[in-house]
Each structure stands twice: as structure tokens, then as C-alpha cells.
Amino acid sequence: MVVEYVRVTCHACEGAGCTYCDRRGWVEVRPPATLCPSCGGDCCIYCGYTGWAGLRPKYDDPEAPPSCGGP
Ligand SMILES: [Zn+2]
Ligand SMILES: [Zn+2]
Numbered sequence: 001m002v003v004e005y006v007r008v009t010c011h012a013c014e015g016a017g018c019t020y021c022d023r024r025g026w027v028e029v030r031p032p033a034t035l036c037p038s039c040g041g042d043c044c045i046y047c048g049y050t051g052w053a054g055l056r057p058k059y060d061d062p063e064a065p066p067s068c069g070g071p
Contacts, residue, residue, distance in 0.1 A: 006031045011051025012043050020049045030054035 005028035010021035017023040020043075027050045034054060036047035043049040 003030060005029060005056050006033050008033045008052055011041050012049050027052060028056040030056075 007026045008029055009015045010018065010025055010027050012018050012020045013025060015025040017025045021027045027048075029052045033052065035041040036044065036051055036053045038044050038046040039051065041051040043051045047053060048055050
């Protein structure tokens with residue numbers, strides 16, 4: 001099953017781009033987008049300093065070549 005993610009603004013940089021969001025200014029989280037329960041969006045180690053819960057795993061990289069699909 002493919003999990004859809006939603007883009008939310010990185011709380012560490014407020015969209016400016018930082019190392020925690022790979023300089024994109026946003027991160028992908030599992031819907032519904034929920035603020036990190038540990039810090040309430042203030043960023044902590046549990047949310048990877050993005051302020052969000054349900055962060056997309058690092059190994060699930062969109063830059064990686066797809067294993068299947070395509071025209
Ligand atoms: Zn950031
Ligand atoms: Zn947190």
C-alpha cells in the first residue's frame with residue numbers, strides 16, 4: 001500500500017530552508033498533519049527538529065529511482 005504524504009512548512013526554518021528539511025523549507029508527513037506532541041511544534045529530537053509528527057522516513061527518498069511504475 002502506498003502511503004500518501006502531505007507537505008507542511010518546516011517549523012525549524014519557517015519555510016526558509018534548513019538542514020532538517022533538506023533546504024526545501026517543507027517536509028512531508030502522514031496525513032492528517034499533526035504537530036509533534038513532544039514539543040508542540042517548537043522542534044525537538046523526536047520530530048527531527050521539524051516540529052511535526054509522522055515525518056516521512058529518510059530512506060523513503062523521492063529522489064531515489066522508482067522500483068516500478070512509469071509509462
Ligand atoms: Zn527547515
Ligand atoms: Zn518535536
